[in-house]
Amino acid sequence: AEHPYNHLIDTLKDGKIKFFNARKLNDPRYDKLPLSIRVLLEAAIRNCDGFYTKEEDVQNILDWQQQQNKAEVPFSPARVLLQDFTGIPAMVDLAAMRDAVAKHGVDPSLVNPKCPTDLIVDHSLQIDYNKWCVSVKNQEMELIRNKERLQFFKWCSKAFKNVNVVPPDVGAVHQVNLEYLSRVVQVRDGFIYPDSVVGTDSHTTMINGLGILGWGVGGIESEAVMLGQPVSLTLPQVVGCKLVGSINPLTTSIDIVLGITKHLRQAGISGKFVEFFGPGVSQLSAPDRTTIANMCPEYNATVSFFPVDQVTLKHFKKTNFAQEKLELLESYMKAVKLFRSYEDNSEDPEYSEVIEIDLSSMVPHVSGPKRPQDRVAVSSMKQDFQSCLDEKVGFKGFHIAKEKQETRVPFLHCGQEYQLAHGSVVIAAVISCTNNCNPSVMLTAGLLAKKAVEAGLVVKPYIRTSLAPGSGMVTHYLNTSGVLPYLSQLGFEVIGYGCATCVGNTAPLPEAVVDAIKQGDLVACGVLSGNRHFEGRLCDCVRANYLASPPLVVAYAIAGTVGIDFEKEPLGFTSEGKEVYLRDIWPSREEVQQTEEDKVISSIHFVAPPSFFHVCMSCKGNIFWNNIECPDSVVFPWDHKSTYIRSPSFFSKLSKEVPPPQSIENAHALLFLGDKVTTDHISPAGSIARVSAAAKYLLSKRLTPREFNSYGARRGNDAVMTRGTFASIKLQNRFIGKAGPKTLHIPSNQTLDVFEAADRYQRDGIPLIILAGKDYGSGNSRDWVAKGPYLLGVRAVIAESFEKLHKNQLVGMGIMPLQFLSGQNADSLELSGKERFSIILPESLSPRQICLRVLLQTSQGKSFDVISLFDTEMDVLFFQHGGLLRYVARTLL
DSSP states (O other), X not given: OOOTTGGGEEEETTTTEEEEOGGGGOOTTGGGSOHHHHHHHHHHHHTOOSSSSOHHHHHHHHTHHHHTTTOEEEEOOSEEEEEHHHHHHHHHHXXXXXXXXXXXXXXXXXXXXXXXXXXXXXXXXXXXXXXXXXXXHHHHHHHHHHHHHHHHHHHXXXXXXXXXXXOTTSBOHHHXXXXXXXXXXXXXXXXXXXXXXXXXXXXXXXXXXXXXXXXXXXXXXXXXXXXXXXXXXXXXXXXEEEEESOOOTTOOHHHHHXXXXXXXXXXTOTXXXXXXXXXXXXGSOHHHHHHHHHTGGGGTOSEEEOOBOHHHHHHHHTTTOOHHHHHHHHHHHXXXXXXXXXXXXXXXXXXXXXXXXXXXXXXXXXXXXXXXTOEEEGGGHHHHHHHHHHXXXXXXXXXXXXXXXXXXXXXXXXXXXXXXXXXXXXXXXXXOSGGGOOHHHHHHHHHHHHHHHHTTOOOXXXXXXXXXXXXXXXXXXXXXXXXXXXXXXXXXXXXXXXXXXXXXXXXXXXXXXXXXXXXXXXXXXXEESSSOOOTTSSOTTOOEEEEOOXXXXXXXXXXXXXXXXXXXXXXXXXXXXXXXXXXHHOOOHHHHHHHIIIIIIHHHOSSXXXXXXXXXXXXXXXXXXXXXXXXXXXXXXXXXXOSSOOOOSTTXXXXXXXXXXXXXXXXXXXXXXOSOOBHHHHSOOSBOOTTSHHHHHHHHTTOOGGGOOBTTTTTTOHHHHHHHTTOOTTOBBTTTSSXXXXXXXXXXXXXXXXXXXXXXXXXXXXXXXXXXXSXXXXXXXXXXXXXXXXXXXXXXXXXXXXXXXXXXXXXXXXXXXXXXXXXXXXXXXTOXXXXXXXXXXXXXXXXXXXXXXXXXXXXXXXXXXXXXXXXXXXXHHHHHHTSHHXXXXXXXX
16 A cells, blocks of 8 residues: 555456556656666566665666666566575575574574575486486485485475475476476566566576576575565666578577677677667577577676567467466566567667677587687687697697697597597587577487488497486477487487586596596597586596587587588498588478477477476476475474585674674785686586595595585585685696695695685684686686685685676675776786785775775785775675675574
């Protein structure tokens, strides 16, 4: 009754459904707003409570043209999406928060997510064998490996309100979100409003391809939203991406994705929204759009938004929408002008700037060998790999001496001799999530495999091949179209449903292969159809990794090398000795589309209907899930012997009083880092090295190396994750001078594991900082990239620039992100890193504080200024409380 915008309420379905209609403001500015901004405006109007969201926020969003990149506004999404690697620490934190408030006499059952939360258990998949099958034995093995984690997840599903847990082996988080959880509109308590989501997976942005606003956040931010806090963001600039031209018939959706990614990366749109418009958009199917939307983190945009149009409606007619709901969706979206006709340029809103991209200019590419942004035309692949061998070690180069570039190392595998050389493919993974959830590219791979087998081509047996469908639906349509057996014959067996190779859960290579690589110091290669492939991520001994479309993964696996010119060199030979070129087995666009129409759409309607999803849940997930026992209690009964689930120390010494800001005095630098330090460097997600600090801890708990599992699987144990912080073998620490997870303990001048050095500093009461270069914290969203440094004792990070999401994560854990002044860095200031640093804080902090003074304990008494990156009042609030978690807990006290 007291809602300030009650006068904007409108109705549908004869008054049964209500909604807030911003058009009733009768403000001409509304029709000029980008549609993504209209979604922010609707959420602000609906959630206007005078506290988290104020009328001033609504007016700022409406005045977007003048307020963009200036005003700070709140956004309350409709739901939160978690995957198990990042979801388990979030839920562990909530369980620990229940303990903390209970100790102060507060009812622990009050700690619940306020925002509906879906947790998908998908990242637990570990490839042990090339062939995967469902069997009692395999499930027993998985239960032993993941028992503690799965029991905890099941307890969460019962103990917490507003939490929905999707069991293992149903599908990858992004696939389940696209196929089942997406709604476009939400109807709750008699109101209809746009669906929106924030998720702890960087691929959350895929959902924007369906006209659903959503992006990836860190675990800290997701916990805040779960507990009712809005996401705080600076009102973004919106880049209009106008698509024109016609798509080349030989171009796959992946080529279009990588082409658009290249254009937008060069445009410098970091932190902005991208919204697509123009006649070319209508040529893109809904799966094409989600594929494009997925890549926006690679060019540092927040979202790549495709407003709902007739193609979107056509897509949902073939999925999980009843006709009545579809009519309601269309009526509502048109009533609030969130529906688009891309051919009608009179509907085009006003954008911050417009970038035009010609779709006819796209040609096939791969990305690599070390970074996803380094694109290579397939026609130039052989020449480019050769140049990588020649170049100095860097973002592309390996610096292999000329006389060693022709090295070939023979080895035996299964009784037969093979040879490895530079460029030999040893990992080939077809992954049908993220970029490759599009049925057309998966069918192209399957049809190519069919033609290859019929031509007598094979994949060498030592190559670690795998097929990880994003969900059971993908297996279903590959099987229905008749291509799955041919993929299997080439070694691409279905290994399960979840994230595997991309997050480092690759089966160990055969020992003979590893020995051959090491013996020849070879630059061996992995080829995968994911979108992450930082050096050493797939396997420690595989230095070159390329992202490619699924059919190209199959092609390079057959070739056995990336050093091939597909136009001039054959993939192999028939039994009669006839040369077989890639062009001979590559299916035409018409052939793929015909198969898609005849076999896929008619069978499962593009994306699985609810019945198919529930079959997966009941026949696979629930049988396994229902056999798992879990405690029945309000607070979680922690098992102190557990090496998977442990109550973290974030709430130690929690009190009702808020301590004043404290300056950092006489800190040492824990690490002295350069440019492009990624989240992989800060918090590895793959296997736990046997000589690492985390391995020493697990060995002390009487575990064998085979029982280590991965860092991702042990994210619920702060002792493991703290030891895993900065444990990457590719970490370049200037204190050491070579790659590795080591640092210099300055007082003793000893080289130690990063954790051991930090532990010594903490025992001596010495605060820590980190020095870094440009783009600190780029890459995947991971909460432990902030939690880990916090538990190591890091109080501040001083860098030339930060990836925005990681900067927010640091603030959320009470770590100060500080930026060198423009034109300055550690070298220009002549810092050795071995100085003692004191950072002087004022009595009261405020957002966008221009400068803070850093004093150096040297004989000259030098000092320099840095910029504090507190963008919002909430940033300051979280820092003063020692992080978001402690802030939320104090509000309950």
